[in-house]
Amino acid sequence: DTGVSQNPRHKITKRGQNVTFRCDPISEHNRLYWYRQTLGQGPEFLTYFQNEAQLEKSRLLSDRFSAERPKGSFSTLEIQRTEQGDSAMYLCASSLEGAEGNQPQHFGDGTRLSIL
Amino acid sequence: GENVEQHPSTLSVQEGDSAVIKCTYSDSASNYFPWYKQELGKRPQLIIDIRSNVGEKKDQRIAVTLNKTAKHFSLHITETQPEDSAVYFCAGPSGGSYIPTFGRGTSLIVHP
Numbered sequence: 020d021t022g023v024s025q026n027p028r029h030k031i032t033k034r035g036q037n038v039t040f041r042c043d044p045i046s047e048h049n050r051l052y053w054y055r056q057t058l059g060q061g062p063e064f065l066t067y068f069q070n071e072a073q074l075e076k077s078r079l080l081s082d083r084f085s086a087e088r089p090k091g092s093f094s095t096l097e098i099q100r101t102e103q104g105d106s107a108m109y110l111c112a113s114s115l116e117g118a119e120g121n122q123p124q125h126f127g128d129g130t131r132l133s134i135l
Numbered sequence: 136g137e138n139v140e141q142h143p144s145t146l147s148v149q150e151g152d153s154a155v156i157k158c159t160y161s162d163s164a165s166n167y168f169p170w171y172k173q174e175l176g177k178r179p180q181l182i183i184d185i186r187s188n189v190g191e192k193k194d195q196r197i198a199v200t201l202n203k204t205a206k207h208f209s210l211h212i213t214e215t216q217p218e219d220s221a222v223y224f225c226a227g228p229s230g231g232s233y234i235p236t237f238g239r240g241t242s243l244i245v246h247p
Contacts, residue, residue, distance in 0.1 A: 023178075052234075061141075061224045061237030062179065075234060110178070121167035121235070126178040 023127035031133045039097045040130045044113030054110040139227040141238025156241045158225035159207040165228030174221045215245045
């Protein structure tokens with residue numbers, strides 16, 4: 020079990036730039052989630068995929084955010100025209116959903132985004 | 136409003152004491168209630184979970200209880216150790232969705 024892998028671990032960029040993060044889930048997991056976490060808060064749901072289909076997006080998710088999972092394996096999260104309020108830890112998680120319903124989520128180490 | 140409320144936000148105990156963290160939820164859509172532990176600078180890790188067909192589950196020093204009538208579930212840690220110090224998050228149902236909503240977290244500090 021290689022676990023959930025996220026790259027890069029840290030990203031520092033100037034306001035207005037675009038950034039892209041990558042998540043490689045556990046290989047047999049069919050669900051992939053993106054969360055954002057700020058200091059002192061729990062993970063906040065952004066969006067999730069069932070295989071390659073994006074099934075739900077948080078209504079808090081700005082149209083500057085887009086996510087893809089083109090082949091149902093790795094996923095990318097892009098933020099366009101970054102703002103200082105985008106500074107946060109971006110967490111990816113995966114799970115294997117089946118007939119029993121919700122299953123444990125396995126998190127990656129996250130990508131910490133800092134906007135200058 | 137907030138769908139999953141977690142209390143307390145901080146909890147300070149002496150080594151060997153018990154610690155209890157409680158979460159309440161308003162939506163009955165889910166049958167799955169996990170607890171995660173997050174050490175400083177690290178990823179959240181599942182420590183225990185419970186499904187709605189049982190009222191209690193134990194794993195060594197950790198237990199989770201679920202009261203579906205009252206819509207709350209609690210994490211119990213007995214014989215606490217300094218390495219239990221971390222932030223603990225519950226996750227519960229939200230708005231009829233199967234996407235878990237995380238509580239705001241409880242910072243547990245175990246003093247040696």
